[in-house]
Amino acid sequence: xFDYNFHWRPxxxxxxxxxxxxxLTLQVAALAMLFGIVIGLGLALIRLxxxxxxxxxxxxxxxxxxxxxxxxxxxxxxFGLGAFGLHLMPYSIVLAGLSFNCAGYLAENFRGGFQxxxxxxxxxxxxxxxxxxxxxxxxxxxxxxxxxxxxxTNQMVWAVLMSSLGMLVGFRELSGETQxxxxxxxxxxxxxxxxxVIYYVIVKVILGASRLLATRLFRY
Amino acid sequence: xxxxxxxxxxxxxxxxxxxxxxxxxxGEVLSVIGASGSGKSTLLYTINGLEPVQQGRVVVDGVDVxxxxxDLNKLRQRLGMVFQQWNSFPHLTAxxxxxxxxxxxxxxxxxxxxxxxxxxxxxxxxxxKLNVYPSALSGGQQQRLAIARALAMEPEYMLFDEATSALxxxxxxxVLETMRxxxxxxxxxxxxxxxxxxxxxxxxxxxxxxxxxxxxxxxPSQIFGDPQSEHTQKFLANAR
Numbered sequence: 001x002f003d004y005n006f007h008w009r010p011x012x013x014x015x016x017x018x019x020x021x022x023x024l025t026l027q028v029a030a031l032a033m034l035f036g037i038v039i040g041l042g043l044a045l046i047r048l049x050x051x052x053x054x055x056x057x058x059x060x061x062x063x064x065x066x067x068x069x070x071x072x073x074x075x076x077x078x079f080g081l082g083a084f085g086l087h088l089m090p091y092s093i094v095l096a097g098l099s100f101n102c103a104g105y106l107a108e109n110f111r112g113g114f115q116x117x118x119x120x121x122x123x124x125x126x127x128x129x130x131x132x133x134x135x136x137x138x139x140x141x142x143x144x145x146x147x148x149x150x151x152x153t154n155q156m157v158w159a160v161l162m163s164s165l166g167m168l169v170g171f172r173e174l175s176g177e178t179q180x181x182x183x184x185x186x187x188x189x190x191x192x193x194x195x196x197v198i199y200y201v202i203v204k205v206i207l208g209a210s211r212l213l214a215t216r217l218f219r220y
Numbered sequence: 221x222x223x224x225x226x227x228x229x230x231x232x233x234x235x236x237x238x239x240x241x242x243x244x245x246x247g248e249v250l251s252v253i254g255a256s257g258s259g260k261s262t263l264l265y266t267i268n269g270l271e272p273v274q275q276g277r278v279v280v281d282g283v284d285v286x287x288x289x290x291d292l293n294k295l296r297q298r299l300g301m302v303f304q305q306w307n308s309f310p311h312l313t314a315x316x317x318x319x320x321x322x323x324x325x326x327x328x329x330x331x332x333x334x335x336x337x338x339x340x341x342x343x344x345x346x347x348x349k350l351n352v353y354p355s356a357l358s359g360g361q362q363q364r365l366a367i368a369r370a371l372a373m374e375p376e377y378m379l380f381d382e383a384t385s386a387l388x389x390x391x392x393x394x395v396l397e398t399m400r401x402x403x404x405x406x407x408x409x410x411x412x413x414x415x416x417x418x419x420x421x422x423x424x425x426x427x428x429x430x431x432x433x434x435x436x437x438x439x440p441s442q443i444f445g446d447p448q449s450e451h452t453q454k455f456l457a458n459a460r
Binding site for chain 2: 120121123124125126127128129130131134138139142143146218219220
């Protein structure tokens with residue numbers, strides 16, 4: 001009834017390639033987070049302080065990023081733009097798609113973070129003679145960072161896992177690379193099992209590093 | 221000196237200050253009493269420009285607070301403020317709370333700012349709490365931290381907005397003691413307060429506010445001993 005013979009040797013032979021692809025996964029996820037943080041911060045501030053076209057633009061971004069499948073967002077940057085004659089490299093498609101998605105989620109985290117800091121903190125800072133910018137940079141943002149720190153860590157993990165969608169647009173990150181080897185050797189189960197372990201290790205390393213950094217950053 | 225002339229303040233349709241005229245001399249301690257909503261806290265916020273006004277003037281040492289082009293950030297260095305909800309900065313240690321503004325607003329060196337901060341914390345009795353975060357301090361200690369933070373800017377005036385109202389009863393004393401000490405050192409102070417004992421013992425003058433109007437002002441002996449306005453009499457009768 002169960003006559004599947006495991007063959008791990010081919011997987012082990014391509015392990016260095018898989019690990020290399022793992023670093024590519026980490027790289028694209030980290031870059032997407034970086035763009036996501038910068039854009040997300042901008043979207044959050046727009047949604048908190050502005051009205052009019054910019055507000056609607058930011059709101060549409062957040063709504064689309066959060067309420068449509070991430071895969072479709074990737075497809076938009078791949079096949080969607082392709083239909084208009086704009087052909088991106090697989091790497092760029094994944095980076096753009098993930099950044100779009102991360103920015104949308106992070107924007108809402110940041111918005112909540114800003115709302116969690118009472119106005120009286122700004123008043124106290126201003127009463128000491130600080131400018132509005134100084135009050136924001138020295139008093140508000142460090143406190144927001146703490147509020148959004150753990151949601152941001154979650155988003156980073158999510159970005160790593162979500163990057164596996166890259167294989168569907170021809171990107172040979174960890175999942176794409178695994179798919180490539182698996183289809184050549186037909187050791188599909190073995191390849192994806194090992195890759196799952198690699199993903200697991202990547203995520204655990206991120207969580208551990210995040211925890212370590214948190215003890216350094218937040219002593220209060 | 222602080223000169224307030226025909227000051228009117230509205231929150232939307234609500235008329236919260238209805239033509240206030242008031243002078244506060246250097247070295248004076250003025251207590252402002254009255255029911256909640258009488259406009260006394262709002263008055264403080266118009267003095268350091270945290271609240272705009274619709275009519276009238278506030279002049280601090282010759283500077284018109286609400287005139288266009290007044291550098292409020294510079295003016296506020298002369299006017300320390302202490303809030304009801306103390307508002308310590310939770311992400312900074314006590315020392316950093318106090319040292320931050322001297323460093324980034326006044327441009328003091330890091331070492332100098334920390335020296336000033338340590339001295340002011342010692343001044344308010346927190347010399348052993350320099351490296352403690354506010355979350356580890358009691359309400360009374362956080363309020364004294366807020367006082368030290370304001371004093372570190374070497375202000376000419378201190379504005380206290382119900383500095384003890386949010387404190388547990390057993391912590392009120394230590395904050396009042398600190399305020400009393402400042403008064404004795406000659407600091408010019410405007411204290412919005414519900415502490416009648418403090419107003420009577422420490423102030424040079426007491427002002428009574430009622431529904432946006434300064435109904436009465438005079439030495440504490442007169443305000444508490446022989447109040448002229450009917451509203452003052454009623455308020456004090458209930459406050460006792």
